[in-house]
Amino acid sequence: MSIRALELLFFLYFASHIPITLFIDLQALLPEHVYPQQLKDLLRWYADEFKDPMMLDPPEWFKSFVFCEAVVQMPFFPIAAYAFLKGGCRWIRTPAIVYSTHVATTLLPILSHILFHQFPEKPHPGPQSQRERWLLVSIYAPYLLVPMLLLLTMLLSSTYSPRPAAGSARAKKKR
Numbered sequence: 001m002s003i004r005a006l007e008l009l010f011f012l013y014f015a016s017h018i019p020i021t022l023f024i025d026l027q028a029l030l031p032e033h034v035y036p037q038q039l040k041d042l043l044r045w046y047a048d049e050f051k052d053p054m055m056l057d058p059p060e061w062f063k064s065f066v067f068c069e070a071v072v073q074m075p076f077f078p079i080a081a082y083a084f085l086k087g088g089c090r091w092i093r094t095p096a097i098v099y100s101t102h103v104a105t106t107l108l109p110i111l112s113h114i115l116f117h118q119f120p121e122k123p124h125p126g127p128q129s130q131r132e133r134w135l136l137v138s139i140y141a142p143y144l145l146v147p148m149l150l151l152l153t154m155l156l157s158s159t160y161s162p163r164p165a166a167g168s169a170r171a172k173k174k175r
């Protein structure tokens with residue numbers, strides 16, 4: 001894949017993450033009266049359709065991740081969307097490495113919970129069959145895969161490799 005195609009993928013990922021976080025994810029954290037009925041219905045539809053009880057009665061550890069999403073990740077989304085749409089912005093490298101490492105880590109407990117937890121049938125049914133577990137995994141998986149791809153791109157691509165400092169031996173050799 002060309003670097004421009006990757007940048008556009010990252011742009012789409014971050015741009016779409018903004019409304020998803022504001023309108024859906026934060027419902028797991030904020031009091032009900034903050035949200036209009038249509039958005040509450042949308043979350044209910046999603047949670048019923050894909051058997052995601054974590055969003056309707058979130059365990060404390062899940063809430064702590066949504067909290068990170070709101071205060072740590074959310075401010076980064078518009079900045080990253082801008083940088084990747086523009087393309088070739090080296091200054092996004094370090095924040096992107098911090099972001100991708102953090103998010104990939106939060107996805108491990110979430111995915112293993114989806115795959116291995118014995119979900120009760122009430123009050124909100126979770127995935128029971130193997131098929132339902134993998135369906136829910138497929139919704140969360142992009143939030144592991146895209147950050148991993150982002151991390152590898154930042155570490156390996158020459159477009160994003162840091163330039164040696166001006167006075168350094170490496171810089172002098174290059175001249």
Ligand SMILES: CC(C)CCC[C@@H](C)[C@H]1CC[C@H]2[C@@H]3CC=C4C[C@@H](O)CC[C@]4(C)[C@H]3CC[C@]12C
Binds near residue numbers: 025046065069139
């Ligand atoms: C069908 C439409 C309307 C709703 C789709 C909602 C999906 C995209 C939402 C529901 C729950 C959300 C997840 C909730 C918690 C986290 C942990 C955080 O560290 C990274 C984002 C991540 C992984 C969210 C990604 C988006 C998510 C999977």
